[in-house]
Amino acid sequence: MSRKQTPLRPYFEKMPEIGKQLREGEVRRSQANVELVREQEEIIAQEILRVKNAGIPAEKVHSRGGMTIYDRLEYLVDEGTWSPLHSLYNPTDNEEGCTGVVNGIGKIEGKWAVIIGFDNKVMAGAWIAGQSENILMVTDMAKRLNVPLVWLTNCSGVKLMEQETVYAGRRSSGAPFYRHADLNHLGIPILNGIYGTNPAGGGYQGISPTILLAHDGANIAVGGAGIVGGMNPKGYIDEEAAQALIEGTKNFKGKVPGRVETHFDQTAYFREAHDTEQGVLDGIKDYMRMMPAYDPTVFRVAEPAEPKFSLEDLNLILPANQKRPYDAIQILARLTDNSEFMEYRPDYGREVFTGIAKIDGFPVAFIGNQQGVFPGYPDYANGEYPGVGGKHYREGLIKQGEFVTLCGRDNLPIIWLQDTTGIDVGDLAEEAELLALGQSLVYSIEQTELSMMCVVLRKGTAAAHYIMCGPQANNNNAFTLGTPLTEIYVMHGETAAAASYARRLVKEEAAGNDLAPTLEKMNQMIQDYQDKSRPAYCAKTGFVDEIVSLPELRKYIQAFTGANYQNPKSITPVHQMLLPRIIKG
């Protein structure tokens, strides 16, 4: 008789259970909190709708027999797996209301891919400001997760009226072509479905991926047919030059270069040409089935299981009032398989939790801030002040660095749950080496080859936002999520106002002057900090890669985990893992 089992079963099959059911009274008193969460969700939903409606109406595309980028994605991506990213990204406040590309992570034919396409409703997919940065974030994600990048190209090239915002510079719209070459070099395939007219930059966008599939109406070329005039020796346009331009345009009969009859029939750059838009997407699906991917069984340590508690509870547990503490383990219990968690050194560095959990049966690591007050902690304070949740102290920093290093050894992807107000400050903190230990944690992260994702549950503040694998961890952080309760700033607005104006207040008072003008400036600063730290602002500026409702967090964690284990570059045999043994002792 054959017998089969998951590896290291005594450690992973049944881990310690965490969390508890919310009591009736807890649910009752948290209803106002749910309303506050919903308010922010509504703001985000309205913004996303605005972005989706950017450019020409979808009906106009449909009336021409075409599909919008959203139609293409819906047809291409496996149902229920699409996890959009950068939906509101628009750091330079483009008049288009977006950066003209739509992207995220999802499954195609059962395999995870990073997927990006030009919004063909917005200036036929033109290069606009902020777009190249958006694309680079996405190519970096494919590189980090080692999964295919799928492009839906439909790119009219530079928005000529604003060429200075996209054309030149280190991270300009030419940089993605190098990124594509980099991905190819690393063995990460890029599948490209090509639609519409793609001249110049659009042409390189078309040619730079690994496998090219075209719609019959598509073309890719070094330059377009629209350049009918060329250089005017006068250096300006007068009536005579305008007339020549008009005649030239009227009489232009040429076809656009780089059509399917050239690049399928002649050069054979295109592997496939399809007479329908869906045909191109079917072609991508065919190629996705050929992409490298392990069966999940290879890396699973248990059968997948849902958390024991409702994800909707998260809206009740996480307080919208940023000054309120909560039980962080109650959050974790709603994210992990069967609400289980094997905690690493729970009695050391109490302000953070670290440990192993399962997501869809895969082993992963979690690190997060505890909340509340810790009397008698940290030791180095000698009782002068108590420890406060969200802050980092000596033991917690050592524990995180140690845990990250062990995760690197065991190849455990890490999910960070940030809600942090900073690292402890003052002479005692300096003597306790917190400055060096913070950077030591950064070093530990950088030393690993791990993928990590970060969720800023509420506060991402001061250097603590950096050291807990914020998006600044360029080589490890695959993506960062915010929630409807996220606030990201260097310090709270009131603290910043006090730091900026305290001396002036002293001077004004000593001089017998009216304090009102200074107070007005301070309050303006506080308001400004408030306005520029809210979830929609964080998403627009790229502080986070997406704002996600709290119950949706697990879906993104599943996407991150599944993608990470699809085709890992490095493997630790589960039965040789060290961390579970260290935890058990």
Added chain:
Amino acid sequence: MPELIAPIAGNVWKILVAVGDKVELDDELVILEALKMETPIYCDDAGTVTEIKVKEGDAVNEDDVLIVID
């Protein structure tokens, strides 16, 4: 007679009930302010508020009795 105890030292920021009020398990009765945080104190049994031993603005120590419930 159940007593509601301050879990940490701090200032009484808000008192959300009055003597004679009927309260239920998990109702929020007092909010302490300390270390830039609000610490809500919840009712751990149903009953009637018979005595409030503090007023808003008072400084309290850890383990001080805040409210008595019958």
